[in-house]
Amino acid sequence: MANGLIDWNLLAALSTSLAMSQPAMWDAFAARYNGYAALQAEYTRLQIEAMKIGPEDTVADIGAGPGRITLQAAQRAGSVTAIDVSREMLDHLKANVAARGLRNVHPLHLSWHDVVPGENVPLHDIVVASRSPAMRDLRKLDALARKYVFVMTFCGPSLKSFHDELVTGIEPEPPRGSGGYRPAMAGHALVFNRLIDMGIEANVGYLPDGFSASWRDWDELLAHFAWLAIPPDRIDRFRRNIGPYLTQNANGLHLRMETRTVVVWWKKDPRLPDAGPSAR
Ligand SMILES: C[S@@+](CC[C@H](N)C(=O)[O-])C[C@H]1O[C@@H](n2cnc3c(N)ncnc32)[C@H](O)[C@@H]1O
DSSP states (O other): OOSSSSOHHHHHHHTOOGGGGOHHHHHHHHHHHHHHHHTTHHHHHHHHHHTTOOTTOEEEEETOTTTHHHHHHHTTSSEEEEEESOHHHHHHHHHHHHHHTOOSEEEEEOOGGGOOBTTTBOOEEEEEEESOGGGGOHHHHHHHEEEEEEEEEESSSOHHHHHHHHTTTTSOOOOOOSSSOOOSSSOHHHHHHHHHHTTOOOEEEEEEEEEEEEESSHHHHHHHGGGGOOOGGGHHHHHHHHGGGEEEETTEEEEEEEEEEEEEEEESSTTSOOOSTTOO
């Protein structure tokens, strides 16, 4: 029940697509998500720094996908539990973990709906839900954490909107809503206000986010994007679609697509040091 005039939970429920929780949809997009996640490593580092992970900390990454957050978090944490409902996503995560020789990542094939904090999943020091349907259940995120919770989501163009641009004219147009700007998920204003209704005064910080990479030439770039599976007769169109995000110099072609991520975070105990994007 909302405390004020506005029922933020109802608004969140009304503005959330149930498709986001369908394993089949995530399974089908996993190879592509994995490809895009690799292009985000430079910006993902900023999110990891904001989490202030200590060497003894246990981290639970809810809706971990192919491990965009997990892989970098594991380099700083004691251990990371990577929970995801999609087998395909977890297969990519396991391959990425193996390729980096990480030994402190525990993949867990489980729906967030079935997680019972302290019963089938132990409490973790740090809980992160990044671009994850888990942000629907803020109470459960809070219950799973001993120290900090981080909820992260795009607050500018999302991975999906970048992807849609790259495949424009190549693949069928995705269905569009009637309005203009649509947050990719229940926007962070809803998350913040739902937390207020729960008695949690969360902090909000913003970070640059985006996609970046460099290649020697077009051949190398096109080989890199094999995971997009662009049909050979549509390569010219792909080159035109990605062109606005590329610069060229003597060293080759450089991709940069910039957007923003918002980090909503709170600590379980006021005596804990601050974290978040602005903490040094
Ligand atoms: C947009 S991806 C985000 C991946 C990663 N957290 C990141 O920030 O790059 C959303 C992930 O949530 C997972 N997911 C969706 N519904 C879920 C659920 N009910 N329980 C656990 N994971 C879920 C999907 O399979 C997908 O891997």
